[in-house]
Each structure stands twice: as C-alpha cells, then as structure tokens.
Amino acid sequence: MTDPLERIAAALExxxxxxxxxPDVDAAGAFVWHADPDLLDPVARVSRIDVGxxxxxxxSRDTLMANTERFARGLPANNALLWGARxxxxxxxxxxxxxxxxxDHPDLKIIxxxxxxxxxxxxxxHLLRDASQQFILFCDDLSFSHDDSHYKSLKAVLDxxxxxxxxxxxxxxxxxxxxxxxxxxxxxxxxTAITPGEAVEEKVSxxxxxxxxxxxxxxxxxxxxxxxxxxxxxxxIDIDDATLRAEAIEWQATRGSRSGRVAWQYFTDLAGRRxxxxxx
Numbered sequence: 001m002t003d004p005l006e007r008i009a010a011a012l013e014x015x016x017x018x019x020x021x022x023p024d025v026d027a028a029g030a031f032v033w034h035a036d037p038d039l040l041d042p043v044a045r046v047s048r049i050d051v052g053x054x055x056x057x058x059x060s061r062d063t064l065m066a067n068t069e070r071f072a073r074g075l076p077a078n079n080a081l082l083w084g085a086r087x088x089x090x091x092x093x094x095x096x097x098x099x100x101x102x103x104d105h106p107d108l109k110i111i112x113x114x115x116x117x118x119x120x121x122x123x124x125x126h127l128l129r130d131a132s133q134q135f136i137l138f139c140d141d142l143s144f145s146h147d148d149s150h151y152k153s154l155k156a157v158l159d160x161x162x163x164x165x166x167x168x169x170x171x172x173x174x175x176x177x178x179x180x181x182x183x184x185x186x187x188x189x190x191x192t193a194i195t196p197g198e199a200v201e202e203k204v205s206x207x208x209x210x211x212x213x214x215x216x217x218x219x220x221x222x223x224x225x226x227x228x229x230x231x232x233x234x235x236x237i238d239i240d241d242a243t244l245r246a247e248a249i250e251w252q253a254t255r256g257s258r259s260g261r262v263a264w265q266y267f268t269d270l271a272g273r274r275x276x277x278x279x280x
Contacts, residue, residue, distance in 0.1 A: 022127045025109055029102045033113045035120035040111065040127070048095035053230045054260070056223035057089055060214040061097075064172075067212060068097050071170050072105035072134055078211025079158055079171040083178045087261030088216040090174035091140045098136060107133040115142055118153040125157060129166040142173040143180050158209040171210075178215075179207050219258060224248070227263040237274050 025031070028042035054061060064080060071077035082090040098110045113121065118139070128135050137157060157171045207213070219227070228248050232239060251266040252258045271278040 031111045035117040051096035051100045055227045056219045072108040080212035081210035082174045082214045084216030085218045087259030089260045110136045112138045137171045139173040142175045224258045231267040
C-alpha cells in the first residue's frame with residue numbers, strides 16, 4: 001500500500017505549476033510579467049501618447065530615443081534610470097519611444113515588471129535569453145526602503161552575474177529618487193553606522209549601474225501651457241489662447257503644482273466638456 005506521505009507529495013507535485021514557457025511574443029508588442037505563477041501576459045493596447053507631445057524634456061527624449069534605437073538594431077545600449085520630478089513624463093517617455101520605434105522594429109518588445117516581482121527577474125531573463133527578439137524591461141516608480149532586499153534582484157539584469165545580462169534585454173526604470181532611496185534614510189544610516197562610508201554604498205551604488213541617468217525637472221508655466229496646447233491641437237479641440245491660458249492656470253492653482261500630469265488632467269477635463277475622447 002502506498003505511504004500516505006508519498007500520496008500527498010504526489011498530489012502536491014501534480015498541483016504545482018509547470019515551468020514557465022515563452023509565449024508567442026510576435027502576437028503583441030507589449031507584455032506584463034506576473035510571478036507566482038510565472039506568466040508573460042500580452043497587452044492588446046498600450047496606454048501611451050505620441051512622443052511629439054512630450055514637451056520640455058527634449059534632451060532626455062533624444063538621448064533615450066538614440067539609445068533605444070541602437071538597441072532595436074541589435075547594437076550595444078545602456079540600461080537607463082529616469083529620475084526626478086513626479087508627473088514630468090518619465091514613464092510616458094519610455095512607452096512613447098517604444099511606440100515610435102515599434103512600427104519600424106516589430107521585434108522590439110516592452111515588458112512591464114512590478115517592483116514587488118523583482119525577485120523573479122532571474123527566471124524572466126532565463127526565458128528571454130535565447131529569444132530572437134529584443135526586450136525592454138520596464139519598471140515604473142522604482143525605490144527601496146532601508147529593509148528592502150529587492151534591490152539585490154536587480155543586479156541580475158544590471159550586472160548579469162556569471163552568465164552576464166542577455167544581449168537582447170535592457171532595463172529602463174523610473175524613480176522620483178536619484179539614488180532609489182530617500183535622502184533622509186541615506187543620512188540616517190551613515191550617521192548610525194560603524195563604517196559610514198559602507199553603510200549604504202551597496203544600495204546607492206545600484207543607481208551607478210545604470211549607464212544612463214536622465215533627470216526630469218519641474219516645468220515652468222510656458223512649458224505647461226505648451227503641453228496643453230499640443231494636446232488640444234493634436235485632438236482638434238477649438239479653444240482660443242486667452243481662454244486656455246486662464247483655465248489652465250486656474251487648474252494648476254487648484255492642484256498646487258504644475259507638471260505634465262497636471263497638464264494632461266486639465267486637458268482630459270477640457271476634452272470631456274467638449275465631447276472629445278482623448279484616449280490614444
């Protein structure tokens with residue numbers, strides 16, 4: 001008679017998900033990575049805007065576009081950290097550039113990975129390593145706390161370990177923090193550590209492993225208004241400059257801030273009032 005423990009073990013083995021396999025990546029240009037169980041889920045429609053509508057970030061746009069285009073052609077390219085003011089188009093730029101290049105480079109795929117799924121990134125790299133396509137791994141709003149060990153998982157894609165990072169994989173991450181952790185936490189750990197210089201070096205040096213650092217800074221009023229005018233013209237909404245200026249400035253005053261995100265929120269309100277659907 002079969003031992004009860006053996007029967008239980010056999011049942012658990014049957015219930016355990018099998019190893020993940022790479023799906024038909026030619027079926028879509030964008031995917032979302034899910035862990036436990038591992039799955040690449042295709043995205044039928046990516047939420048993004050045209051790269052030409054992103055105002056006030058010309059240098060970052062041109063630098064990231066050139067880097068991504070080289071990668072799409074199979075040439076060496078750098079991992080990129082887009083850091084700085086919130087709402088200034090960091091994640092929008094990544095998605096817009098992929099959308100711009102995807103038309104001419106259908107083998108250029110983008111995969112979004114959540115920060116909490118970073119421990120599974122090694123398994124994802126294993127799936128992608130032998131694929132013929134090029135993959136941008138995109139992690140939005142990346143940051144770490146003092147007791148967070150997820151940052152160690154990023155080394156697999158930034159440094160690659162003994163196998164090296166796959167030539168067909170690159171990482172683009174966005175963060176409000178240049179060093180991916182709060183400044184007060186850095187200062188606190190340095191102040192209380194026995195060896196202050198080494199206390200946070202491992203975490204801070206993680207950002208140094210990105211070949212590109214692209215900074216995003218708060219926009220001025222002219223840039224804010226230019227963003228809105230670009231959205232208005234692109235979607236064919238008829239509004240004179242004086243009215244747009246008065247409404248947009250009042251909108252930003254009620255929000256207490258001025259950014260690309262606030263500009264889009266005002267435009268969404270305007271489009272709704274005018275009966276226009278601004279969805280890309």
